Amino acid sequence: MIYKKRKMPNELKALISLDKRLPHTHEKKHAVQKNLLIYQAGYNGELEFDNEIANFKPNYPHAIIHDLYLHHEGTYFQIDSLLITPSSITIIEVKNFKDRTLIKANPTQFIRVFRNGNRKPIPNPIIEVERKIHFLQKWLTKCGIQIPIEGIITFSDTNELAIEHQTPEMKILLNSAVPPYLNSLPETQQILDQQTIEALANTMLAHHKDYNPFPIADLYDINPSDIKPGVICPSCNQIGMRWGREKWNCPCGHTGKTEHYQTIEDWFMLVKPKMTNREFRYFTKLDNRNIARGLLAKTGLQLIGERKAAHYILMKEGKSPILVE
Structure with a gap:
């Protein structure tokens, strides 16, 4: 049974948005687009794995958890996928490299061949997994x-792998070979037993915390003033929607009332x-303070403070249509 499905990673979501809003001439544009491709490829590989593991249907109780973040002694560790069975737990590290990957033994090395x-x-992903095994063992002991x-x-099944000499000490498979x-x-x-597996899976989910890289401008040392403001049209994917007649209007012809959510x-x-209300007006290119207040009130954001100190923050998950976690 799958206890937690995979969602798009927060950093990938942020990079997609940053790429749309960063000028083509910006000095960090290349680094942003490079990392965007890396994160997108990794996520695509994970989705491919998820489709394959859905075919794993044993006759014994089990739990599958995708994209799990746990905390132990001041350290968060992330597990791509976790399988709990009556006799063991398996940590699965999912990789997706565009180029050929050469795996050498004694010492074990992973080499990207362009x-x-x-x-x-x-x-070396083997070292990554061994570290996660160590922390998970400590976490389970508690x-x-x-x-x-x-x-x-x-x-990924589209990756080309070559193993030189002996097979590494950890099992290496293509996604389709896992089930x-x-x-x-x-x-x-x-x-x-089944009851314990269910309880353990639910305990892990209760302790799970999504990785939060926000605000990503700080992470990439980008001045917020370099990020282009404006409402992006979901139809033509361009910045330029304007508020008028109680809706957002795009030159391409698309209209809507909730495009400011994104x-x-x-x-x-x-x-x-x-x-703040002023920052909302700046980032949406909206002139009217009262209209801004009305739109913000419908988002489910939490208003903190009064007058000049007033500002909005995100509500807890599930209480706002704004999706950032």
């Missing part, structure tokens, strides 16, 4: 659970964790 033949060592934990590294591999594992001693979300992701 189309022109150039090579570049990349961080919950009073002792159970074997193994790691698997998976790659058959898991189905082939023998059922050993039952450590967790603009507000962009502000919180890119610029700062609060917004």
